Amino acid sequence: MPTQALEGLVDGLLDGPRPLPLVLAGAPVLRQPAVPYDGQLGDERLARLARAMRETMHAAPGVGLAAPQVGVPLRIAVIEDPAEVPEPVRAARGRVPQPFRVLVNPSYEPVGGRRAAFFEGCLSVPGWQAVVGRYERVRLRGLDERGRELDEEFAGWPARIVQHETDHLAGTLYLDLAETRSFSSAQDVATRWAQPTPEDAARALGFPLAGPAAAAAGPDGQREGASDSG
Template sequence: MAPPTDRTPLAERVEELLAGDGPLPIVAAGDPVLRRPAEPFDGQLEPALLARFVEALRDTMHAAPGVGLAAPQVGVGLRIAVVEDPATVPDEVRLARGRVPQPFRVLVNPSYAPVGGGRAAFFEGCLSVPGWQAVVARHAEVRLRGADEHGRALDEVVTGWPARIVQHETDHLAGTLYLDRAELRSLSSNTAMTEQWTQPTPEAAAAALGFELP
């Protein structure tokens, strides 16, 4: 990575965010930062500032709560995301969705590519689109490449719900929201989700709302 400049605009933005108290404010859909491809990380933040930013992203993700958060979601256009999923769900949900615990990790300049042709469709939400969920068909297995916050290379295959998280957060870094890939007939408020669509899979929702699953 190239050495950082003395004070990049992105570093100034991060310093401003970190000067506040508590979790960082999450940007909602409609803000252009969510629709612009983020800059590849190449030393725009010095190591100490990067570490502080990563910790703030983690705290904000926990407070939301969520299982992933990308830098553009707090108004910073860098290709950085954090993920963590305790997967505290019933066994039937865990088995149906392939949802297993994921330790905290940082994804820097991540990319993914499908492995095989399998696809899986489940309801999905986003911290930048509060109050709503929709069914998204995603690759069941992907190859993740990138680096961690220390510059160590990542190259691994992920499956199930972890693959969904990787795709969702990496899409954010390309200016893509989950709604761009969603079956819009499935769009449901959080209230509707609680009252009607708590099943481990979206088959009942597909039948009732009139959309197809892969």
């Protein structure tokens, strides 16, 4: 998309209602690799977009949001997690607070091969969750909103958020990686599978766990519950 068109798209969003409207599964922008960010928006417009995305993430509520989820096809995402969960859930998931971060052109690689399986949701697939096996530890590289280099390792739940949001920028939804037999409504996850790990759900629904079991919860915001990253 030409720079002028991107600027117009973002200006239209920023001049519109808040929180920003979320793009739902089925929209092509969620299935196409996002364009690398190379200063197309300028510093001020990028900062405004990041603030609007943060506001939208909080309102959902979620712990991450990728630019394509608000219709902007750029490799930009935001993450933030207060990790306000009970101690058994915190311990099972490796969930610790994460400050607000803007990720520009992020990429990740596994650190070791250990994987963990959790219920996961997505703000672009509201009302549903499924178990996804992801790397337990990853190395994130990229830039922040000021162009400063990011090179950091994340483990546990923060690593899951990083993978979920970065995958969005490649056109991948968590559904592409999920154990399909685990696919459950958010209500069922809350009432049947709210244990700190998804082991009971795996036995009852008949799906394997990809590595050491991890927490069951319901992302897509529901900060108390899961990895509702974006």
